Amino acid sequence: MNSTAKGNKLEDELFKYLIDQKDRGDRVYDLYPSDLCKIRKKPKYDCPERKKPVEFDVVIEVYREGRKTPHSYVVFECKNYKSGIPESRVTDFSDKMGRIFGHSVKGILVVSTRLQSGAENIARSRSMGIVKLNDTGLDVVADRRQWQTVESAFVKSQIFEGENDVKSLKFSAYFDGRFFSSIGQLLECFGRDADGKQSSGVSRVSVPYISPDDIRAFATEVLEGVDYKAGAVDLKAVCAAMSLKLKFSRKNVFDEDGMLILGSANFDRNSIEINAHDNGFRERFTIGHEIGHFCLGHGCYLRSETVIERDLLVDAEASESFDITRLEVQANLFASEIILPDQVFRIAVEVGRKRLDMRDIGFGGIYVDDNPWTYQPYNQLISDLSQYFRVSREATEIRLKKLGLVNDQRKYGDAGANLIGRIFANIQT
Known part of the structure; x- marks a missing residue:
């Protein structure tokens, strides 16, 4: 051009x-x-x-x-x-x-x-x-x-x-x-x-804080409206119940900094558009994020909204955060609550923990460190929950930790645990 x-x-x-x-x-x-x-x-x-x-x-x-x-x-x-x-x-x-x-x-x-x-x-x-x-x-x-x-x-x-x-x-x-x-x-x-007049200087009103409990209550009300019982939440049904138009585009759309735009919301038109994703589970979280903006009344502050990958990773506000960061944190909390519903998620975790024989030996029901005998069942639990709720492993693990269900004592993270696991496997063979 x-x-x-x-x-x-x-x-x-x-x-x-x-x-x-x-x-x-x-x-x-x-x-x-x-x-x-x-x-x-x-x-x-x-x-x-x-x-x-x-x-x-x-x-x-x-x-x-x-x-x-x-x-x-x-x-x-x-x-x-x-x-x-x-x-x-x-x-x-x-x-x-x-x-x-x-x-x-x-x-x-x-x-x-x-x-x-x-x-x-x-x-x-x-x-x-x-x-x-x-x-x-x-x-x-x-x-x-x-x-x-x-x-x-x-x-x-x-x-x-x-x-x-x-x-x-x-x-x-x-x-x-x-x-x-x-x-x-x-x-x-x-x-x-x-006209020779000065600005009235009206003070700015910050985006109000919404507690996690209130966000959970909003999500629970939405889920009750679609008669959710278990498994992966039907997000299309949620959009229909909220009179939101959900559209899918398989195009790659980038912002001015070259970041991939995963989706967008238009509050005047009550519409959500989802762009190309390389992961279907992440796509579901993007939809949940956008639904959160609507459900939490963010249309009072935005006429439109776009989601890039780093937005989905925001889970806490820094002291110098802008109001827009607070909106993203709230939308992510809502997405987590609606895709991984609290009560059903806790039940699924308990069922998975017992099936994998993850016993509480004094360190909590789910304990993980860098040893393969703790990491491997923990890794399997995350995979099972991810498939059951059709959400990414990363979002699943964040949810476990946010609910205080994990005692994570790993020093080296996933890479260290995988390395130790391979060494252990070689010794056994």
Whole structure:
């Protein structure tokens, strides 16, 4: 795809994003109803200086009640670059806007990937906004009623390159030293500035903590609704009972960092889409994860959500975690509860333990260390439970440990146990 085609694709994404917001009736500038705004793609405006029309990528024209001419303009310039935008392009864009609109305009550079930190200085010197938009990632509007909804540090990490990768947002923006997680927030800032008013500075409400017991209660209620008794949970039936549309795509979809996107959820459409998986059991956990977002009311904080592999491994919050991490932890806890239901799982563990003659000799009902005579039956138990519930071995072992059913004293992990097991087998033969 050449640079022009890439730029057009980004323009299409931005235009659709804005039209969707307008169709939802979101207020622009925090004051003007969406029906007083016109969103135009590839509009041309007369330029007396050049004596010919000048074209822009996407423009929002904002009208006051009863007026036929725009009160102000928000002009977007789409640059689908892999690195920082050259200063000359910023200057050209700024000059072009000045010739057409004078001072009644706000200019925004739209990019598809993170920028080098030098772009911040360029944006400041030219009074430009920077927006990152791509066709994957999270569409976060959390909490939708609040002025600032996602931590500034998290949004900053979306736009400028840093040491650590974080989960991608679909939309993030920077303007005048502030960071925004939705276009509504950004336009609200422009509108207040244009009217000479300051931001109201409403404080952000964090995503609330939900206890594991409450998450278990939610999952139990869902399972009762589909009359679950034992074995692998019918996740398609769960989706149907919750009026969720479950779709499967066998395509490989990647985010901007090259990570495989396992699935996605759209909260406005009540839909879940699952992409290609190399493991059917992991696919079930992905479905359970997405169902968890819906069941736990995460639609209050997200309009869309994507799952990559590392999301399924998040089981605890660090002190510096973002709100999005809390949402992922909650969704994973729910997935574990609904795919490995508490009471049935405990019964299955006890049946498996007795069948494998795993006796309590003072160290607990399930004890494992690096010796093959403890590791081998433990390994078999995990395999049996994995097959019975149709969930990955990793998720099964995490569940055992979370419920406190295992006394794991291994020093070398699976690799060490397998090595010792092979040595022991050779000695026996």
